Amino acid sequence: MLIGLRFVFVVSLIVLMTGCATQRTSHLDFEDQSSVELSLDFCRNWSEQLDVVIAQYEARDFGATKVKDYVYLRADRFLAAFSDLVYDDPNLFRAWVSAMVDLDQESRQIEVNNLNEAALRLLGKDRLTIKDVTKRCSVFFKEHYLEEPFDDLEKLTSVVFIPDDYSSAKRALGLYPLLKIPFIKGIKEWHKQARDTFERYAQKDVKVVSTRQYEPTKKNIFRPQEVARLMSQRDALGQLTLSPDLLSRLFVTYAPIFTIEDSGEFDRVGAVDFTKEGAVTVNVLEPTVYTHLTHTRFEGRTLPQLVYVAWFLARPKEGVGDLLGGNLDGIIWRVTLDHDGTPLLFDSIHPCGCYHMFFPTDRLVPNAAPSEFVEWAFSPKQLNEIETGMTVNITVQTKTHYLAGVTLDNFRQEAQQYSLRAYDELRSIETSQGRRNLFGVNGIVSGSERGERYLLWPSGIESPGAMRQWGRHATAFVGRRHFDDVDLLDKYYIRR
Numbered sequence: 001m002l003i004g005l006r007f008v009f010v011v012s013l014i015v016l017m018t019g020c021a022t023q024r025t026s027h028l029d030f031e032d033q034s035s036v037e038l039s040l041d042f043c044r045n046w047s048e049q050l051d052v053v054i055a056q057y058e059a060r061d062f063g064a065t066k067v068k069d070y071v072y073l074r075a076d077r078f079l080a081a082f083s084d085l086v087y088d089d090p091n092l093f094r095a096w097v098s099a100m101v102d103l104d105q106e107s108r109q110i111e112v113n114n115l116n117e118a119a120l121r122l123l124g125k126d127r128l129t130i131k132d133v134t135k136r137c138s139v140f141f142k143e144h145y146l147e148e149p150f151d152d153l154e155k156l157t158s159v160v161f162i163p164d165d166y167s168s169a170k171r172a173l174g175l176y177p178l179l180k181i182p183f184i185k186g187i188k189e190w191h192k193q194a195r196d197t198f199e200r201y202a203q204k205d206v207k208v209v210s211t212r213q214y215e216p217t218k219k220n221i222f223r224p225q226e227v228a229r230l231m232s233q234r235d236a237l238g239q240l241t242l243s244p245d246l247l248s249r250l251f252v253t254y255a256p257i258f259t260i261e262d263s264g265e266f267d268r269v270g271a272v273d274f275t276k277e278g279a280v281t282v283n284v285l286e287p288t289v290y291t292h293l294t295h296t297r298f299e300g301r302t303l304p305q306l307v308y309v310a311w312f313l314a315r316p317k318e319g320v321g322d323l324l325g326g327n328l329d330g331i332i333w334r335v336t337l338d339h340d341g342t343p344l345l346f347d348s349i350h351p352c353g354c355y356h357m358f359f360p361t362d363r364l365v366p367n368a369a370p371s372e373f374v375e376w377a378f379s380p381k382q383l384n385e386i387e388t389g390m391t392v393n394i395t396v397q398t399k400t401h402y403l404a405g406v407t408l409d410n411f412r413q414e415a416q417q418y419s420l421r422a423y424d425e426l427r428s429i430e431t432s433q434g435r436r437n438l439f440g441v442n443g444i445v446s447g448s449e450r451g452e453r454y455l456l457w458p459s460g461i462e463s464p465g466a467m468r469q470w471g472r473h474a475t476a477f478v479g480r481r482h483f484d485d486v487d488l489l490d491k492y493y494i495r496r
Contacts, residue, residue, distance in 0.1 A: 025102045032368065036133055040144065043137035047071040050108070050134065053122050059114040061107045061427055061489040062443035063471045064406065067100065068159040072141040074104040075160050076471055078295050093153075095236035097145050100160070105138040106424075114435045115430045118384070126462065165474040166460035174458020183477045184373055185460065191378050196358070201395055201405040209398055213263040213415035214269055214287055216255040227253065227341030231304075238302025239295050251291045251420055254306050254335045254343065257391060257409055258289075259417075260399035265401065266314045266329075268417055272438055274431045280438065280447055281329055282313045287416055292423035294469060296336060298489040303344065306335040307470070309351065309423060318398050323451035327399050328467050333394060336489070343386055343432040345493070348394075348403060349483055352360075352450070352465050353473035358485070359383050359406055364493040375478040378493035381406055443469030 018415040020221040048071075054060050064431070067073035079099055085092040112131050120127060150156075170176075200206045222230070230250065233241050242250065260267050270284035292307040310331045317325030330351040358379040360366065369376035386392070386408060395405035426438040440446045442462060450465025459466065459477045473483035481488075 009293060021024060033157055037134070037376055039142045040138060040141075043114045044071055046133060046137055047122065050112075050130070051325060053115065053119050054111045056117040057115060058441065059111045059437070060116075060441075061110050061437060062439065062441070063427070063469050064107055066104075067156075068144075070156065070159070072098040072104050072138050073145075073160075074107055075100050075162060076103065077162050077482065077484045078084060078486055079103070079237075079296070080160050080162050081297055081443050083160050083328070086157065087153065089178070091236045093150070094470065096148055096416040096476070099140060099235075099237060099239070100416060101138055101142040101145070105135060106315050107135050108138070110424070110427045110437070114437050116434050151466075156486045162471075164480050165462065165472055166462065166480050167462065170457055172418050172459040174460075176458050179458050180373065180478050182374065187375055189232075189475065190355075191380075194355075194378070195380050197397075197402070197404050198406075209261050209263045211457070212260050212268065214258040214260070214289075214418045215415040216252050216289070217417040217419050219252075220249055221253040224250055224342065224400065227337075231339060231341045234302070237295075240293065240304045247293060248420070251306055251308075254337075255289065255291075255308060255391070255420065256333055257415065258310060258331075259393055259405075260396040260401075263398045264317050265315070266312055267396075267398050267401075269312065271421070272311050272429065275428060278431070278433070278436075280445060282311050282328070282486055284313065287418035288421055289428060290417050290423040294470075294484065296484075296489060298336075298344075298487045299495065301339070301341070303489075304337050306337065308333045308335075310418075312401060313402060318399075320402075323455065324400075324465065325464070326448060326450045328445060328448040330467065331394070331396065331401060332473075333392075333401070334483075335392075343383075345489065346392065346406070349475055350401065351445075351467040351473075353461070353468065353475045353483060354465065355402065356475040358492065360493060363496055364489075365496050367492055367494060373478070375481070377488075383408065427469075439469035439472075442471035443467075 010268040017397050025254070045182070045450060064074040064076050066074055074083050079096065082092065082096050109131055109482040112127060112134065114131075120130070123130060125133075153463070213351075230246060235241050260269070262268065265284050268284035269287045269289065271286040271288040271309060273281050274281050275281050289309075290309040290311075292309070294307055295302050295306045296305055297303070312329040314327050315325045315329040319452055329439065331348060332351055333348050334346065335343050336347075338364070343361055344363055345361065347357060349356045356378065358377045360379060360382055362382065362384050366377065366379065381393070383406065390408045390410060393405075393407050393409035394403060394409075396402070397404045428435045429438060444463055445467040448467040449463055452465045453463045456477065461474045471484055475481050485494075
C-alpha cells in the first residue's frame with residue numbers, strides 16, 4: 001500500500017513539474033536524444049525532473065554540494081576556497097566554473113547509474129538516453145555560464161558554500177558548552193594513550209599476534225625527478241591534470257605498506273561489496289586499497305593530496321558494553337605532496353572521521369595551540385623526507401585498527417599484494433539488484449552505526465562512529481574541523 005502511494009506521489013509530482021515546464025518549453029518530452037532541442041528552460045526542467053526521482057529512490061550522491069540556484073554546478077571545500085579569488089582573474093574564473101560543472105556531471109552520472117528500473121520507468125527513458133541528455137545539458141550550461149560578461153558573479157560567489165557537518169541545534173540541545181571540558185579531557189587521554197602505544201611499538205616492547213603485511217601489486221614507481229616534472233601538469237586552479245596511467249603510477253609510488261596484526265578476518269584488507277541481502281561486506285580474498293586524488297591550499301598555493309582507503313569487515317565488539325565496535329571499519333591514509341612532488345605531510349583518520357593523526361616531515365614546524373581547550377593537531381611522530389626506494393610502513397593493531405607505528409621501510413617480497421582501485425567505484429557498486437552507492441543518506445554507510453552515537457551526539461556530528469563518504473568527515477569533537485578543510489596546513493604548520 002505504501003509503495004503504491006509513493007508511486008502515485010512521485011508520478012503526480014513529476015507530472016506537475018512537467019506541466020509547469022511546458023509553459024516555458026514544449027520540448028521537454030522527446031522521442032530520443034537525437035531529437036532533443038537544448039535550451040536553458042529544457043535543461044533546467046530536465047535537471048529538476050531528475051532531482052525528484054533521484055531523491056525519491058535514494059540515489060543521491062552526498063559527496064559534493066549542489067550550488068543553490070545554479071543547476072549543473074556542485075562544489076567541494078577546495079573549490080569553495082576560490083570564491084574570493086576569481087574576481088580579477090578570468091582564467092581562474094573559467095577554470096573554477098568548469099570544475100564545478102564537471103563535479104556536478106560526475107555526480108549526476110553516478111546517480112543515474114544507481115537508479116533502479118522503477119525510477120527509469122518514471123522518467124520514461126532508458127539509462128543511456130538519460131545519461132546522454134544530462135551530459136549534453138551539462139556542456140550546454142557550461143558554455144552558458146562562461147559567456148561574457150558573467151553578470152551575477154557576486155551572487156554566485158556568495159552561494160558557493162559548503163555547510164559543515166555539525167548541527168548547532170544538537171549542540172545547543174546537548175549543552176555542548178558544558179560538555180566541551182569532558183570532551184577535551186577524553187581527547188587528551190586518547191592522545192596520551194596513542195603516544196604511549198607508538199613508543200612501545202617503536203621499542204618493540206609489546207607482545208603482538210601474528211602480523212600480515214600488504215603492499216601494492218605494481219612496482220613501476222616514479223623516481224623523485226620524474227615526480228617533480230609531473231607537478232608542472234596543472235590547471236589554473238593548481239589541480240594536477242595527469243593521464244590515468246600517470247596518475248596510477250603516482251599512487252603506486254607513494255602507496256604505503258600495511259603491517260596489520262592479524263587475529264581474524266576482521267583484520268584483513270579487502271574489496272567492498274554487498275551481500276545478496278543488501279548488507280555491506282568486505283571480500284578479504286581480494287586485498288584492495290581505494291585511491292582518491294584531492295587538493296588543498298598552503299601558503300596561497302595548491303598542493304595535491306594522494307588518499308588511500310583500506311577497508312575491514314568490522315571492528316569486532318569486545319562485549320555487550322562495547323560502544324565502539326560494529327560492522328565495517330577502515331583506515332584512510334593521506335599524502336600531501338610539496339611543489340616538487342616530495343611528501344610534505346602525512347595524516348590519517350578512520351572512515352568515521354575519528355582518530356585524526358598528523359605526521360609532518362622535517363619541512364614543517366607545528367604552530368602552537370592557542371588554548372589548552374582547543375582540539376589541535378595531534379602528531380605522535382614526525383617523519384623525515386622519504387629517500388629513494390623507501391616507503392611508509394603503517395603498523396595497525398588488531399581489532400581496533402588503531403595506528404601503532406609509522407616508519408620508513410622497503411618493499412618486502414613476502415608481503416601480500418593489494419590492488420589499487422578508484423575510490424569512486426564505491427559510489428556505484430554492482431549488485432544483484434542493480435548498482436548501489438556504498439554511502440547512503442548524508443554520505444553515511446548504512447549498517448556501520450556505532451553505539452557511541454548515543455553518548456557523543458551533543459558534539460553535533462551525525463551518527464558519530466559511523467563510516468562516511470569523502471567530504472563528510474568531521475574530525476573534531478571540540479570545535480569544527482573536516483578532513484578536507486583547505487586551511488589545515490596553514491592553521492597547524494609553517495614551513496621551516
